[in-house]
Amino acid sequence: MDYTFHWRPVWKRLPELIEAGLLTMEVAVLAMLLGIVLGMMLAFIRMSGRRELTWFATTWIETARNTPALLQLFFFGFGLGAFGVHLSPYVIVLCALSFNNAGYLAETFRGGFQAVPDTQVRAARSLGMTWGQTYSRIIIPQVLKIVYHPMTNQMVWSVLMSSLGMLVGFRELSGETQFAASQTFRVFEFFAITAVIYYVIVKLILGGSFLIHWKFFRKGEG
């Protein structure tokens, strides 16, 4: 092998890479939060059993789960572009990730709701709590606890999937790496370091997730 490694260009660009890594985290976390809210709404719509709304939720969930993430991204990028709706790369990635997260999380949440006995709703309502109080205080906290680990997995997936963003010109971690590599021709070195940065991000998320779990969900256990 006559390839000689040159790491100096990589170190010089490290601040930019780390900054791009932070951007990756930002967009992934935002997409996760949006995904949780939207996924919760989709789960409620599905459970409501109202025909005129359920087809919408079902279509969303089925598309998110059964088509390539790349196509979902292109839909928000080039697809909407064809209709004259031009979004910035950041918004395209945020929309596509949120759409995808919401679809997966909706099903996860639905399973979580089914695991909470509906006698809990009756007990709360019999105390005079409104529907909203019942769900926000009694049911959803229990659901979040049940679905916590699948939710963490979705968060990791959301980070990794954001790397597709470079295909719509988003300079997140992968996009930035690609850009730097093409300027310096140190392709292997750049992507090796970037892999390490992704690894660190994922570990940070898992660590944060562990702390959140410890703080909020350890209570009431065995």
Place this chain on the structure above:
Amino acid sequence: MIEINNVSKSFGSLEVLKGIDLKVEKGEVLSVIGASGSGKSTLLYCINALEPIQGGEIRVDGIDVHGAKTDVNKLRRHIGMVFQQWNSFPHMTTLENVALAPRIVLGKTKAEAREIAARQLDHVGLGDKLDTYPTNMSGGQQQRLAIARALAMEPDYMLFDEVTSALDPELVGEVLDTLKMLSEEGMTMILVTHEIPFARDVSDRVAFFRQGVIEEIGPPSQVIGDPTSEHTKQFLSNVR
């Protein structure tokens, strides 16, 4: 006063209550007995609007429970209910379980709500379990927690739906003792139960339900001690 006038209730084509008439006065303890599927639980659910009715009306202190303009959340503050499955909220301590509704439904301050909760828990004998999570308590303790939680709303009426039938036999006594205590304090109660000797002991009246109608109602000495209906006699001889 709870007034039930000619109430009928169906689940789809299954008619579960077929014209129930019943009055429960303030301070009265009414036990409801009857075979499985006779509509006892359903009647309780109708009284606090957890189930709609198809005919007749139910009034609690004059308020039409199923009236279009009735605020059921407000109504339910006056009617406590305890279920067969004790339904503790597993993500909260005992104290939080009881303090939540006074705080968010009645608008008490956090300190007031905790004080009410501590008092009610002490009342049912759980004064030393305030910071325990329900999963670490026995069924009997969790059922007493559910009673304290309902009492913390200071209801005028209490509905009990077979609160001992999911309990291990050795835990039944402590819950029945709690019910007895409430009856002695003058709480107005409707008590669905399979504990016939207990019903006889605490009730002012006993109603025997059969297939969605009240077959027989009267003082326990009559309905349990000397029933007139053949069906009542047969039911009592089966459960004894």
